[in-house]
Amino acid sequence: MPAPYRATDPVDFLVVGSGAAGGSVAKELSQAGFDVVVLEQGPYLTEKDFTHDELKFVFQNYLINDIRKQPQTYRTTAAETASRDLRMVYGRQVGGGTVHFNSNYWRFLELDFRERSLWGGIPGTGFSDWPITYSDLEPYYTKAEYDIGVSGLAGANPFEGPRSQPYPLPPMPVKSSGVLFERGARKLGLRPFPAPVAILSRDYRGRTACKHCGYCPRFGCEFASKSSALATVIRMAERTKRCEVRADSYVSRIETDSQGRVTGAAYFDARRKERFQKAKAVVVCANGAETPRLLLMSHSNRFPHGLANSSGLVGKYLMYDLGTLVSGLFEHPLNDHKSIDVTRVVFDYYAADRRRGFYGGGGIDCRFGSNPITHAILGVPPDLPQWGSEWKGLVGEYFTHTMSSLAHATSLPMESNRIDLDPVLKDAWGLPAMRVTYRRHPDDIANMKFLLARQREILEAAGARKVWDLGPDDLSYSVHLMGTCRMGADPAASVVDKYHRAHDVPNLFVVDGSSFVTSGRQQPTATIQALAYRAAAHMIESAKRGEV
């Protein structure tokens, strides 16, 4: 660990949050010679803390935000009073959600950045083009893939934009679900390809290849084979000796001076003592849900509606993680509980198509995604016995002979869908709780029904003996946190510019899923990380010119 920075000496950059975005920004800035402090509210866990205990990691949500300490409220429209509920789910430790993510690491396609131009406006939404294109971001996708280690097959995705480099690592070995999915998809004339994942298929830069343990989603990787921010960029940043990652530091407020420039951040330390870290510039990377909350909590006389919120759009255009799950039972054992989650995907239904009669599209994968206890509770289809001797006779067959497919669907940006501060409820630190207002657009629902039917076709074509699903997403919680501080050229219609600098505050940057203008087809982390590298490159240039 580098020597801690003194709170009274302004550091060059203060980064709030240490996930995909914060970790990458901290790494780039510290490697460029700047002094960086990262404030992370969660603990600093490492590989030795990561076991396969399903009760702890899945049912007790060990790595996920705890709504008993940081409660949230939810409502569908502003006309309702919000009630307590968990809606925004994220990783709360050094490395953020990348510690326990499923590691699907999809680049956006070229079309994702200019869908408004391709499709036209959609009434009742803020459907817009991004202020940047795929080619603006391409060098940074590549940089992220090489820094962290991503496995995949370049050229295999027929819809992908041009790449400057192949993936640094070959694809992961295919699982039985992948073989079956590929078989079914090809029969239908689709073009499946090996899933790109932030997991090491071979040893890479001092880290060891994946051992196929089967404990990715919700678990941390004890081998550091998962390319989390913790296993990669955080450690690179610390090695520069110019970056201090200060865990158990919960930022409550970003402070500004009479010129309207940020001066640092107030935070609670592990003992809930209030502290202040001075900084020449602040980069907020607290994720698509906590970032707008923090900006809104940082209101002042000069910024009465929240920091960087002259547009009134901080927190608005929240997009949700929408998807549909279909499962199938096959003749022979798949043993899909082994190894990583996803090994094959299809993008043939990714682009929106007018002939379908609605806007939307999705990427479709194959997976299993259950550990033993979860499977015992949820794995046998709902039309069959859920307990008793008949259940006991079935549960094993469904554990070994089943696979699922998850479609990752578009979520339209609507102004009424938002994060703001609950007027009543407080968290355990006395700060206003997050209030979530969200409902789906009718096209989102039509799209999910469409994707569900396509997934069923694929599993049937793959030879499933039984296919079942639970209908379009029941709208529980979201793990992909997008929108809420959208980027754009017009300060009246966006929160940050195309380099993630707040329109209203010259030395404040906001980089994470909150910058997204549209949702892509979920799996936002590769794009979040590429945006972070690009934003950092701009911060470095500007700081060197004295323009931060």
Added chain:
Amino acid sequence: MAALPEVLAAQRHAREAVKTGKQPAFLDKRAAADIEALTSEIVPTTGTPGAKEAGVVHFIDRALATFEQDNQRAYRDGLAALNAKRATMFPGSASIPALTSQQRIALLQSVESTPFFALLRTHTMMGFLADPVYGGNPAGGYRTLGFQPAHMYAPPFGWYDDKANGGEN
């Protein structure tokens, strides 16, 4: 977040209690007997071990005393309601353990859609399959599932990927 060491302790406790024939600490005798009888219908002992051999009642006992304290009331009320139901469904019956297995199944079926049943079922599955790192897996829950607890594998993983990963199928 529930205190995690307590989760682990509950699992270990369940294993040890089965081995040593220990009595539940939190649940009174009658509640413990009811829970054992009910969970043994949820995951019955067939050719392979079930909830009884896994010590699910001891897992639940410890859980309610520690990380599941919030559910103490749900158990108290849930068991009371079940016993009331038993008295109307099977007049003259003395207790849940005194019912025949078929009667217990009928009783459980009559409450299948209640939150208490969902809770009891979830806890049964948890106790049945809790991580063997914390005291072994005498009930063979993993055997019922066909889960091979090696925690490190090499391809091929299943029948269908054998050829793709260099095998014969």
